[in-house]
Amino acid sequence: MEAHLASGTGVEQLLDPDDPVWARAGEDPLQLIGTPAGLQPTAAIRNTWAGKKIGAVERVQVRAVHNGEILAFRLEWDDATQNDSLTDTTAFIDAAAIALPASPDAVAATMGAPGAAVNTWYWRADEKDGGRHLLAEGLGTTRTLDSGAVRSSGVWKDGRWRVVIARALQVKTSEPVAQLEPDQVTGYAVAVWDGAQQERAGIKGFSGEWRELRLAFEPMARK
């Protein structure tokens, strides 16, 4: 997939999933698979989820646009229920995330490893306007970095989520996060959690190993 270059497009435009700029970007229709119960990090989770359906969301349409400074992903998927508040002890929230390798040998399925981090941009339906900038170096090691680096928006309508998750290509930090630039080719992966099915943590639909992402470096029209 190519991240379409839309120079001069402001961040607020990018964060609007209905903005016309998104129609100009190519679409990557992704198949998601449930993370296997057997690979969950604790026996209690493995045994509670053995035989249960994991990965309620099986398809997600992904587009990417950058404006030379900010990279935004737009995700769209079917979800019959909008789970965006903690209404009960049994309630979980719809969420989605983009994962990027923070080093060339980072493995997506293990959420990285010590010294080979996976950088995640995370959206959760109950955190309006927010977004979490996360770093993981293995299963269960995810931690939240600087707040404000990741911005997001989500609209649920007619049984469908349309979500945008964005971050600056370059961020000032000493943490080993993904630093991006136009013309770069990197990998990306997607995860979606369906709150109605009590999906959270490692219980999610996942796109598998890295998909290719190329950041366009001149306007498509001039090609």
Added chain:
Amino acid sequence: MTAGKRQLSMVLDLNKCIGCQTCTISCKRLWTRGDGMDYMWWNTVNTKPGRGTPRDWEQMGGGFRDGVAQPGRLPTGRDFGEAWEFNHNEVFHGGKGDKVHLEIKGEKPDWGPNWDEDQGAGDYPNAYYFYLPRICNHCTHPACLDACPRKAIMKREEDGIVLIDEDRCRGYRFCMEACPYKKIYFNHVANVAQKCIFCFPRIEQGVANACARQCPGRVRFVGYRDDEEAPIWKLVDKWKVAIPLHPEYGTDPNVFYVPPIAPPRIDANGNLDESKPRIPNEYLVSLFGPSVLDALKILEAEMSKTRGGEKSELMDLLIAYKWKEMFGGFDRDPATIEWTKG
């Protein structure tokens, strides 16, 4: 997991609990008044037989069988019992006090944290019930700790207290599913799991847990499990009359109970019928395992000793003549400490 150096424990004498809920309220006042904690009762006292809090928690799974983690399910807010709001303003300040009754706002509830109080079981004149106070068991093999994918739960080396690190917790609630005693709550405002902390800030200052110190019935003993000079070791290990609740859950709890002995049954002619106990043995075995029968035999033997005028170390311990001696050295008066909010 390697065993810690020492383990703090609690023994509760169910023959002395009057169900007054002073423990519950002392805990509530101290620890669960914050946002998102309205429905939390880290200490509960329920009537047994009864469905308990959360409702039917004994059927919700979790814990271990033969060392294997068992699937568990989450209690709902209704299972726990929601924090009701009442029309206090209307009744007390609206000038309608003579027309409007005090009532719960909104939908009429069908459950609460102490809904089936004093119902019990059995038929008159042989009905029976007893009170079962519960806190987190600070287990030697905590299912919550094992279940957490974030390693957000720790068992302290120095005293075995099990604590949740709210900075690491992400509110996934796998611990709530895994705890077979269903003694972990979810704070929907802070998005973290919360539970009894065995009053560790008091313990660290030499003060016994609030639920224990405030108990008017002298029900609760506190102390290190291995302190042979103190009541815990004597009741659990020496006299073997204090036993854990549902040992079959496989977590090795560190809260122990002296099982209840009810008054004798009464037969059709109104005479005492001591051919069988009022509380069926099978019921107590279902709660405490088969060792409850041995504990009851020891208790009965010592009771009959004192009835015959003999001395009994066990009975003296359980009567708790000296209140401060119940606390295994954690007997400092909290009023002598200047507490600051850290």
